[in-house]
Amino acid sequence: xxxxxxxxxxxxxxxATMIAKKDLGxxxxxxxxxxxxxIDSNGIGITEVLAAKRTTGKCGxxxxxxxxxxxKADYDALVEVTPTDALSGEPATGYMxxxxxxKKHVVTSNKGPVALHYKELRALAEKKGVAFRxxxxxxxxxxxxxxLEHGLAGNEILALYGVLNGTCNFILTxxxxxxxxxxxxxxxxxxxxxxxxxxxxxxxGIDAAIKLVILANTIWGNGMKLADVDRTGIDLLTADxxxxxxxxxxxxxxxxxxxxxxxxxxxxxRIIGKTHPLVTEGTLNALTLETDMAKEITLIGRxxxxxxxxxxxxxxxxxxxxxxxxxx
Amino acid sequence: xxxxxxxxxxxxxxxATMIAKKDLGxxxxxxxxxxxxxIDSNGIGITEVLAAKRTTGKCGxxxxxxxxxxxKADYDALVEVTPTDALSGEPATGYMxxxxxxKKHVVTSNKGPVALHYKELRALAEKKGVAFRxxxxxxxxxxxxxxLEHGLAGNEILALYGVLNGTCNFILTxxxxxxxxxxxxxxxxxxxxxxxxxxxxxxxGIDAAIKLVILANTIWGNGMKLADVDRTGIDLLTADxxxxxxxxxxxxxxxxxxxxxxxxxxxxxRIIGKTHPLVTEGTLNALTLETDMAKEITLIGRxxxxxxxxxxxxxxxxxxxxxxxxxx
Numbered sequence: 001x002x003x004x005x006x007x008x009x010x011x012x013x014x015x016a017t018m019i020a021k022k023d024l025g026x027x028x029x030x031x032x033x034x035x036x037x038x039i040d041s042n043g044i045g046i047t048e049v050l051a052a053k054r055t056t057g058k059c060g061x062x063x064x065x066x067x068x069x070x071x072k073a074d075y076d077a078l079v080e081v082t083p084t085d086a087l088s089g090e091p092a093t094g095y096m097x098x099x100x101x102x103k104k105h106v107v108t109s110n111k112g113p114v115a116l117h118y119k120e121l122r123a124l125a126e127k128k129g130v131a132f133r134x135x136x137x138x139x140x141x142x143x144x145x146x147x148l149e150h151g152l153a154g155n156e157i158l159a160l161y162g163v164l165n166g167t168c169n170f171i172l173t174x175x176x177x178x179x180x181x182x183x184x185x186x187x188x189x190x191x192x193x194x195x196x197x198x199x200x201x202x203x204x205g206i207d208a209a210i211k212l213v214i215l216a217n218t219i220w221g222n223g224m225k226l227a228d229v230d231r232t233g234i235d236l237l238t239a240d241x242x243x244x245x246x247x248x249x250x251x252x253x254x255x256x257x258x259x260x261x262x263x264x265x266x267x268x269x270r271i272i273g274k275t276h277p278l279v280t281e282g283t284l285n286a287l288t289l290e291t292d293m294a295k296e297i298t299l300i301g302r303x304x305x306x307x308x309x310x311x312x313x314x315x316x317x318x319x320x321x322x323x324x325x326x327x328x
Numbered sequence: 329x330x331x332x333x334x335x336x337x338x339x340x341x342x343x344a345t346m347i348a349k350k351d352l353g354x355x356x357x358x359x360x361x362x363x364x365x366x367i368d369s370n371g372i373g374i375t376e377v378l379a380a381k382r383t384t385g386k387c388g389x390x391x392x393x394x395x396x397x398x399x400k401a402d403y404d405a406l407v408e409v410t411p412t413d414a415l416s417g418e419p420a421t422g423y424m425x426x427x428x429x430x431k432k433h434v435v436t437s438n439k440g441p442v443a444l445h446y447k448e449l450r451a452l453a454e455k456k457g458v459a460f461r462x463x464x465x466x467x468x469x470x471x472x473x474x475x476l477e478h479g480l481a482g483n484e485i486l487a488l489y490g491v492l493n494g495t496c497n498f499i500l501t502x503x504x505x506x507x508x509x510x511x512x513x514x515x516x517x518x519x520x521x522x523x524x525x526x527x528x529x530x531x532x533g534i535d536a537a538i539k540l541v542i543l544a545n546t547i548w549g550n551g552m553k554l555a556d557v558d559r560t561g562i563d564l565l566t567a568d569x570x571x572x573x574x575x576x577x578x579x580x581x582x583x584x585x586x587x588x589x590x591x592x593x594x595x596x597x598r599i600i601g602k603t604h605p606l607v608t609e610g611t612l613n614a615l616t617l618e619t620d621m622a623k624e625i626t627l628i629g630r631x632x633x634x635x636x637x638x639x640x641x642x643x644x645x646x647x648x649x650x651x652x653x654x655x656x
Binding site: 022154155293297298307312323 | 346350352463469470471474475478479480481482483602603605607608609619620621622623624625626627628629630633635636638639640642643645646647650651
């Protein structure tokens with residue numbers, strides 16, 4: 001199976017490294033970062049490209065752009081892992097549409113396009129008879145979409161509750177364990193590389209809400225948008241609040257929850273028993289699905305990381321190779 | 329898709345009830361309990377059969393046996409959910425072979441045949457171009473096999489640790505929470521219907537070891553047998569041991585673990601931090617998979633129950649319908 005890889009940040013490098021390292025039957029025939037690109041229908045030498053990227057900051061030819069690769073390269077599946085733009089979803093949405101119109105499968109880790117244009121992208125993929133997969137957009141390495149699609153096939157998903165932002169979980173864990181203030185824990189998260197210089201997106205629950213939107217659209221097809229999510233961040237939480245929760249055998253976590261029957265779509269700090277499966281330490285993500293047959297199923301794992309996210313991308317590619325392609 | 333259902337105990341009734349209740353495109357064309365059977369290629373009226381089973385203890389015609397249904401009915405997939413025989417795997421193994429030889433898919437919750445004859449059944453299914461699926465054999469409703477097969481496709485599974493026996497988890501939870509002795513907690517488990525009159529199979533770790541064998545064969549194809557598992561039960565644990573663990577912020581769980589690089593295949597009571605994801609309450613099951621890309625992924629859910637186990641069976645049937653059949 002031939003793959004075009006667009007984006008060579010942390011996730012893209014993880015995908016390229018794993019494809020080069022493992023014998024998965026995947027060949028990269030087109031690659032692009034924000035400034036340069038390469039096309040070779042016989043397969044690109046990934047090790048050399050990654051070395052060039054490390055030393056020069058460029059992966060290929062300045063005369064070849066990402067749109068060139070998407071329009072001209074010979075590939076079966078586009079892996080779109082450029083930085084997310086949560087407001088416009090561009091240029092990633094345009095990239096994906098171009099590939100889908102060429103009847104190429106699309107696999108992405110890009111939350112913006114999926115949260116903003118799910119219905120349109122899904123419909124276009126179906127019309128063209130190709131796959132549109134986005135396991136990596138929610139909770140990194142945790143195979144949530146595969147679980148919804150196959151593991152729990154036949155179940156009605158009644159509700160879900162999740163810890164979908166590792167940065168907030170780290171901050172809350174440190175506030176609880178060490179009695180730190182929010183500001184102290186945030187500073188520590190920045191030092192560890194878990195929080196951006198501007199942490200708004202994470203600590204105000206926007207990132208978790210975007211993931212909730214993606215899950216809700218996937219499960220219930222309800223056209224949910226970011227503005228439909230009630231949202232409270234963790235930035236006003238005090239060390240006292242954590243201490244009080246701890247004294248009652250509980251702790252506080254930023255929980256994203258959806259329950260369509262109650263018309264409840266919310267991201268907010270919640271007091272939760274310390275032995276609850278959703279209470280995990282550090283940057284872990286966790287999701288509980290409430291279903292009619294299987295009852296509660298909880299999944300816990302890494303929500304971010306280069307190779308961890310590559311695991312989700314590669315899982316999608318192999319699923320397309322093994323199940324979708326033969327079906328056509 | 330036409331289904332033959334063999335076995336009308338708790339799991340079989342759950343499967344039949346859910347197929348009748350939900351519009352899944354599944355039709356039961358053959359059904360048998362231990363004494364009677366029914367065959368109708370136009371579809372059997374499940375509601376009536378379940379009512380008859382409740383009132384008379386029989387599902388059909390005493391002139392029709394399970395082998396008759398398997399050999400003669402018109403079906404695409406056999407659902408084999410008769411009681412497990414961990415020593416011989418019979419008569420279930422024979423039932424499955426008959427169906428596979430007829431080029432029928434097989435879905436089972438029956439641990440004995442899978443633990444004893446995995447390689448042979450898998451090879452026969454492959455030779456005949458049909459599916460052999462057994463999600464329900466390990467950890468009930470938790471979609472472990474789907475996760476291994478697709479969600480974590482491309483990952484190397486390095487090791488696994490699991491709480492795979494709900495009876496033991498219930499007993500240990502009650503000993504820890506209430507300071508009960510093993511005998512007191514076992515009695516409570518019996519009263520709740522979580523333990524058999526003879527609890528040997530559960531409390532000596534045999535059930536968990538059988539599930540470990542199934543997982544090991546699935547993941548590593550290493551021909552593991554029950555006798556290869558180092559096994560210690562929970563029946564000699566004292567209330568003191570639990571209390572000491574609790575004082576150190578830990579608890580005790582019966583952990584099934586496999587690590588082929590260390591040649592470690594073991595079921596034993598282990599001291600474990602109370603905030604570890606594997607520590608769940610009551611009869612829940614949990615499994616952590618240690619992988620090269622996704623790192624640790626933990627799945628938690630119901631390990632038993634009529635409808636919960638039916639969820640796994642139906643997930644397998646729908647996977648065959650959506651992915652396997654089209655591939656052929």
